[in-house]
Amino acid sequence: MHVEGRFVMSRTASATRMPQRVAPRPAPIPPGRRRAATVGLWLLVASSIFFLPDAFVRWFLPKDALAAIAVVLASVAVA
Amino acid sequence: MPRWFVAAASAALAVALLSVLISAAPGVQLWGRWPRYEGLVTLPVYFGAVWVGARLLGPAAPAASLRTLVRAIATAAVALGLVSLLEAVGARPIATDLARPGSLTGNATDQGVLGAIFCAMLILPVLRAWAEPRKAFAERAWLSTALLFAAATVIVSASRAGLLAAVTVLGILMVLEIVPSTSRRRLHLVGLTALAGMVLIGGALTVPFTRSRLLGASPLSTQSLEGRFIFWSDAADVLAERPLGVGVSGFLNANSRNSTSN
Structure with a gap:
């Protein structure tokens, strides 16, 4: 049975005889990109607590710098 | 990313740039002022972080990415909580002369709000971990410990904003979880919510400086x-003096001329 461009299996028909459209599998992600995504996510979260020793440096710039590195790594992951 | 978001972000960027160009100190304000540098230094990183979230953790994100996110947050929550607790008992693992040092963040409000964000990100994974029979005990224990540390961070930060944020996210997340549940599980979740609320409020009232x-x-x-x-x-x-504003990072200078706080 064909309904609106999709093949729908009838209960009485044998499944093996009916033509079926299989959803295309997503292309596998290369391991290098997967690793870059993982490291990017870890670094992005870590940037929220990252600091350098000495006065006021628990503040923004060290956190921003690490977050920037994470963004670059993530861009490699989705390139 | 959705086109509407890119368009809105571009429009906001254009307005910010225009406001800086017609400001009193365009050169300084373009880079942003110390300590946040919310100009060409920091704003691209903020947009980058949103972009990373959308690309790696959007609706089609693989389960492995979400698992990575939760594990990273749990680890960060434990680190933040450990330093928070040490500072709460008077230790100073990081040199400072502030009464409320802020653990691994810049100040106690950031500490409390970050703790609340970690609570928001861990509440549902902890619930799911205990509801999922195949989940390893180590994973359940680690996530639960991290959630406790995140709650402790909020409490010992003594930040009212952090506490309000934590109570709010607890309420919202649990309502979203309770509404579609079966009546038996609903009762269980209501009990857990009440217990978590008591831990947060009770903890805040028990710690002397937070109280x-x-x-x-x-x-x-x-x-x-x-x-x-x-x-x-x-x-x-x-x-009132300048209806078009003073440009990004321009308030400090403008306020030093007008301030009533001196």
């Missing part, structure tokens, strides 16, 4: 609240 800030007994708590009203009043004065 004194919450109840307005400490002079610093009144001062920091009044300071905010003074800033808002100063901002209204600056706006």
